[in-house]
Amino acid sequence: xxxxxxxxxxxxxxxxxxxxxxxxxxxxxxxxxxxxxxxxxxxxxxxxxxxxxxxxxxxxxxxxxxxxxxxxxxxxxxxxxxxxxxxxxxxxxxxxxxxxxxxxxxxxxxxxxxxxxxxxxxxxxxxxxxxxxxxxxxxxxxxxxxxxxxxxxxxxxxxxxxxxxxxxxxxxxxxxxxxxxxxxxxxxxxxxxxxxxxxxxxxxxxxxxxxxxxxxxxxxxxxxxxxxxxxxxxxxxxxxxxxxxxxxxxxxxxxxxxxxxxxxxxxxxxxxxxxxxxxxxxxxxxxxxxxxxxxxxxxxxxxxxxxxxxxxxxxxxxxxxxxxxxxxxxxxxxxxxxxxxxxxxxxxxxxxxxxxxxxxxxxxxxxxxxxxxxxxxxxxxxxxxxxxxxxxxxxxxxxxxxxxxxxxxxxxxxxxxxxxxxxxxxxxxxxxxxxxxxxxxxxxxxxxxx
Amino acid sequence: xxxxxxxxxxxxxxxxxxxxxxxxxxxxxxxxxxxxxxxxxxxxxxxxxxxxxxxxxxxxxxxxxxxxxxxxxxxxxxxxxxxxxxxxxxxxxxxxxxxxxxxxxxxxxxxxxxxxxxxxxxxxxxxxxxxxxxxxxxxxxxxxxxxxxxxxxxxxxxxxxxxxxxxxxxxxxxxxxxxxxxxxxxxxxxxxxxxxxxxxxxxxxxxxxxxxxxxxxxxxxxxxxxxxxxxxxxxxxxxxxxxxxxxxxxxxxxxxxxxxxxxxxxxxxxxxxxxxxxxxxxxxxxxxxxxxxxxxxxxxxxxxxxxxxxxxxxxxxxxxxxxxxxxxxxxxxxxxxxxxxxxxxxxxxxxxxxxxxxxxxxxxxxxxxxxxxxxxxxxxxxxxxxxxxxxxxxxxxxxxxxxxxxxxxxxxxxxxxxxxxxxxxxxxxxxxxxxxxxxxxxxxxxxxxx
Numbered sequence: 001x002x003x004x005x006x007x008x009x010x011x012x013x014x015x016x017x018x019x020x021x022x023x024x025x026x027x028x029x030x031x032x033x034x035x036x037x038x039x040x041x042x043x044x045x046x047x048x049x050x051x052x053x054x055x056x057x058x059x060x061x062x063x064x065x066x067x068x069x070x071x072x073x074x075x076x077x078x079x080x081x082x083x084x085x086x087x088x089x090x091x092x093x094x095x096x097x098x099x100x101x102x103x104x105x106x107x108x109x110x111x112x113x114x115x116x117x118x119x120x121x122x123x124x125x126x127x128x129x130x131x132x133x134x135x136x137x138x139x140x141x142x143x144x145x146x147x148x149x150x151x152x153x154x155x156x157x158x159x160x161x162x163x164x165x166x167x168x169x170x171x172x173x174x175x176x177x178x179x180x181x182x183x184x185x186x187x188x189x190x191x192x193x194x195x196x197x198x199x200x201x202x203x204x205x206x207x208x209x210x211x212x213x214x215x216x217x218x219x220x221x222x223x224x225x226x227x228x229x230x231x232x233x234x235x236x237x238x239x240x241x242x243x244x245x246x247x248x249x250x251x252x253x254x255x256x257x258x259x260x261x262x263x264x265x266x267x268x269x270x271x272x273x274x275x276x277x278x279x280x281x282x283x284x285x286x287x288x289x290x291x292x293x294x295x296x297x298x299x300x301x302x303x304x305x306x307x308x309x310x311x312x313x314x315x316x317x318x319x320x321x322x323x324x325x326x327x328x329x330x331x332x333x334x335x336x337x338x339x340x341x342x343x344x345x346x347x348x349x350x351x352x353x354x355x356x357x358x359x360x361x362x363x364x365x366x367x368x369x370x371x372x373x374x375x376x377x378x379x380x381x382x383x384x385x386x387x388x389x390x391x392x393x394x395x396x397x398x399x400x401x402x403x404x405x406x407x408x409x410x411x412x413x414x415x416x417x418x419x420x421x422x423x424x425x426x427x428x429x430x431x432x433x434x435x436x437x438x439x440x441x442x443x444x445x446x447x448x449x450x
Numbered sequence: 451x452x453x454x455x456x457x458x459x460x461x462x463x464x465x466x467x468x469x470x471x472x473x474x475x476x477x478x479x480x481x482x483x484x485x486x487x488x489x490x491x492x493x494x495x496x497x498x499x500x501x502x503x504x505x506x507x508x509x510x511x512x513x514x515x516x517x518x519x520x521x522x523x524x525x526x527x528x529x530x531x532x533x534x535x536x537x538x539x540x541x542x543x544x545x546x547x548x549x550x551x552x553x554x555x556x557x558x559x560x561x562x563x564x565x566x567x568x569x570x571x572x573x574x575x576x577x578x579x580x581x582x583x584x585x586x587x588x589x590x591x592x593x594x595x596x597x598x599x600x601x602x603x604x605x606x607x608x609x610x611x612x613x614x615x616x617x618x619x620x621x622x623x624x625x626x627x628x629x630x631x632x633x634x635x636x637x638x639x640x641x642x643x644x645x646x647x648x649x650x651x652x653x654x655x656x657x658x659x660x661x662x663x664x665x666x667x668x669x670x671x672x673x674x675x676x677x678x679x680x681x682x683x684x685x686x687x688x689x690x691x692x693x694x695x696x697x698x699x700x701x702x703x704x705x706x707x708x709x710x711x712x713x714x715x716x717x718x719x720x721x722x723x724x725x726x727x728x729x730x731x732x733x734x735x736x737x738x739x740x741x742x743x744x745x746x747x748x749x750x751x752x753x754x755x756x757x758x759x760x761x762x763x764x765x766x767x768x769x770x771x772x773x774x775x776x777x778x779x780x781x782x783x784x785x786x787x788x789x790x791x792x793x794x795x796x797x798x799x800x801x802x803x804x805x806x807x808x809x810x811x812x813x814x815x816x817x818x819x820x821x822x823x824x825x826x827x828x829x830x831x832x833x834x835x836x837x838x839x840x841x842x843x844x845x846x847x848x849x850x851x852x853x854x855x856x857x858x859x860x861x862x863x864x865x866x867x868x869x870x871x872x873x874x875x876x877x878x879x880x881x882x883x884x885x886x887x888x889x890x891x892x893x894x895x896x897x898x899x900x
Contacts, residue, residue, distance in 0.1 A: 004615060004619075004637050006636040006637040006640060007609070007615045007618060007619060007635060007636070007637035007638075008609065008635070008636060008637075009607060009609060009610070009634040009635065009636075009648055010634050010635075010636050010639075010646045010647060010648030011634065011648035011649055011650055011651060012651075013636060013648075014648055014650070014672060014675075015650060015651060015653070015654050017671065018654065018667060018668060018671050018672070019657070021671050022667050022671075024657055024658075026657075028653075028657065030653070068636075068640050069636070072646060073675060074646075074648070074672055074675045077670075077671050077672060077673055078671060118657055122651070122653060125610070125651070126609050126610045126618075127615060129610035129611070130609060130610055130611070130612050130613075130614055130615065130617075130618060131614060131615075133610070133611065134612070134613045134614055134617075157459060159457070159458065159459060159576050159580060160459070160575070160576045160579035160580055160583070160771075161579070161580070161583065161768040161771075162580050162584070162613065163580070163584040163612065163613035163614070163617035163620075163621070163762070163767075164580055164581060164584055164613070164614070164616045164617045164620055165454060165457045165577060165580065165581075165616060166614045166615060166616035166617065167580075167584075167613035167614045167616065167617045168457060168576075168580060169454075169457060170613075170614055171613070184459040184460050184461065185457060185458070185459065185460075186456040186457070186458060186459075186460050186463060186518075186519070186522075187454050187456040187457035187458075188457070189460075190456060190518050196460045196522060196524075197460060198459055198460030198461035198462075198463075198464055198524070199461055200461055200464070200465060201461055201462075201465060201572070201575070202774070202775075202792045202794070203465070203478075203480070203572060203774065203775040204465050204468065206775050206778075206790050206792065207469070207474055207476075207478065207568055207775065207778060208474075217468060217472050218468060220527075221467065221468050221471050221472075221527050221528060222464060222468070222524055222527060223527055225464075225523060225524045231794040232792055232793070232794060233793050233794075234793075255794065255797075256794040256796055256797050257794070257796070308767075308768040312613070312762075312767040312768045313767075314767050314768055317613075317758075317762040317763075317764050317767035318611040318758040318762045318764055321610075321611075324652070324653070325652075325653040325656050325657065328656075328657060340656050342652045342656065342682055343682070343683050343684075344652070344681040344682060344683075344705065344706040344707070346706055346707070347705075347706050
């Protein structure tokens with residue numbers, strides 16, 4: 001996607017101008033976290049952090065951007081050097097810590113931490129929240145669907161329900177990180193080095209004079225890759241027709257009706273016709289609960305195709321992600337770093353530059369501890385936030401989506417099974433270190449102005 | 451955004467290759483419609499059709515796209531001329547009819563109709579559904595929020611909750627069509643010729659030594675445009691501080707807590723302090739119901755800022771939009787056009803090339819009638835589908851978002867007030883012409899193969 005520097009909230013830009021104008025250039029630390037788990041989620045899976053880093057690396061203001069801002073009434077009182085010098089030369093120069101993509105995360109732990117001069121740390125808020133919040137939503141739901149499928153492949157094909165073309169690509173990415181084995185989105189497959197998967201639409205059948213010739217034509221052209229769609233007219237009649245015609249499709253697809261009953265009937269017809277190698281692919285408004293029911297009831301479905309429920313994270317299409325200042329150098333660049341917190345009712349933040357540690361018993365995660373980054377953390381615990389950008393430069397090369405998926409699978413398996421349950425999951429323990437708790441209490445009792 | 455020809459479902463491309471390989475180049479008509487209204491929607495508002503037309507105008511396959519497809523295992527059996535000739539020279543050459551953006555629409559009426567050679571009409575499915583479904587979702591919710599605000603301005607600022615950067619831009623566009631008066635997204639404001647709006651974040655306050663100096667600094671730089679945020683520490687104390695300091699902000703913003711009680715208390719303090727011209731802007735997880743409650747209770751809120759509930763259409767983040775073949779030339783290009791329908795259980799489509807007529811009593815819409823496009827339609831009724839592309843070329847220049855918003859407001863006001871109600875709305879009458887009904891019945895009774 002193009003990197004559009006102005007595709008952000010106006011207030012990020014006015015505040016940036018304000019900080020610049022007032023010489024507020026001290027380094028500040030902002031953290032991105034989610035306030036609470038949405039319903040139906042017992043954990044989140046972090047994703048979209050790579051797109052956040054790409055954005056930070058590439059953020060520039062073009063001369064057209066600058067001319068447009070200069071002409072806005074809000075910027076009338078802003079001095080010329082903000083446009084001619086600051087924005088013209090703008091590069092993100094900060095340091096970023098983030099959890100690995102694919103890591104299960106639990107509110108209110110930070111997923112991402114940015115330390116940079118105040119105007120830089122501020123202006124990136126909107127886009128970081130959008131990229132990380134969106135992909136995290138989708139990856140979190142993907143893991144649930146993949147778990148529900150209990151080893152049967154889940155394929156993402158929700159681009160048509162996505163919130164635009166870019167959303168389709170990144171939804172596919174997040175779904176693949178969360179465990180989907182393929183995507184129908186060809187550009188996503190190309191960009192992320194993953195398999196593209198596809199079947200046929202009802203229109204293919206309807207554009208032929210009869211279903212027989214539609215099936216035959218497809219098999220002939222896409223020999224070995226054909227997945228024949230059964231439900232355009234009558235699912236069982238179509239299945240019998242395939243058997244009678246001697247076709248040997250690699251798979252057939254059910255896209256409507258009672259998937260449990262129909263998959264069993266189709267399986268019987270295929271098996272009786274010598275097509276026991278033909279797999280059954282099911283789709284049609286599937287979500288984790290429907291997948292779990294089909295699997296639990298033993299329906300002979302070999303693979304699932306999921307659409308909009310996944311790519312829009314339809315039951316939780318937005319996370320309450322926030323990006324809040326937690327610390328700043330007092331008195332300007334080089335000053336002591338002091339912790340800060342917002343105290344708006346119901347929207348309080350935890351102060352200070354933080355780290356999150358995951359504790360283990362053997363291979364099983366037992367809880368997360370949120371503390372200040374300069375604390376030592378529980379012994380044997382793993383720190384989740386790692387340095388991904390230093391002074392505006394990426395620390396490591398991006399991982400492939402395949403690597404991220406493998407990591408995600410490993411991290412998710414470390415969670416207690418009761419936390420991973422689809423329904424009635426246990427709450428995973430998240431605690432604060434005494435030092436963080438004391439810092440928050442101290443700030444909470446202090447007057448508005450510290 | 452870039453136009454990415456491969457950002458589509460693999461099956462669109464395999465079917466295109468299949469149609470080409472089998473010489474299935476007859477003109478087909480596909481229609482895009484929504485199966486049913488989601489909960490909490492008594493009407494939809496069409497949007498995203500301009501992006502659909504832009505996509506159709508610009509769709510091209512680059513040599514890299516073609517090389518990638520050629521290398522996919524699925525395309526092994528496809529002959530070379532598909533890549534070297536067909537894809538290389540590909541241009542969308544079809545004719546498109548669509549409803550005006552901003553028009554209230556009622557399932558199962560088509561919003562868009564494409565007539566083109568089969569491979570062209572097929573391959574555009576995924577992206578048309580994504581653009582139209584997404585913006586229609588957002589515009590539909592925007593109208594509800596704007597209606598709830600009863601004349602008070604509603605400002606869109608949900609980019610941070612959007613499903614990426616592109617989604618933020620087009621959510622803003624749809625929100626503006628639906629009646630929002632401004633957007634916080636600067637790129638959207640620039641691109642769509644609309645006002646950009648913004649306030650300040652809590653970080654602005656927190657980055658200052660005290661709230662007083664934070665307010666004073668902002669007023670000084672953004673004189674006449676400053677909207678001061680009250681709830682960082684203590685809303686009422688902040689309001690008193692503004693009065694005491696002699697600042698005269700154009701507005702103040704409440705972003706948390708009990709907005710009804712706090713807006714009244716803030717209004718009293720402002721009025722008593724001689725700041726009766728200072729307006730109160732409310733935000734914080736607002737939706738149409740919360741806005742309606744505030745307005746209904748007489749809370750002194752002058753304008754509303756809405757975020758993710760709007761830009762993700764959070765209660766209905768996806769529409770069950772479908773794009774289905776409804777007619778095709780029989781026997782190849784130039785043949786008789788025959789109606790077609792899909793009969794999958796619960797997913798049946800209406801056959802034939804259709805038109806939708808809206809009937810009126812005076813200025814008030816009384817119902818929609820769906821019929822075949824070559825019918826005459828009820829006398830005095832307005833046909834909703836209009837030709838927007840002819841043989842691959844746009845018919846009229848795009849309308850501005852301001853024009854579309856004005857049209858939307860006019861069209862929505864034509865709906866019966868009981869249909870527009872937020873809660874317990876009446877069902878708007880949608881009927882089929884006897885001819886369309888008879889066509890559907892005839893096809894339903896015919897054997898699978900016609």
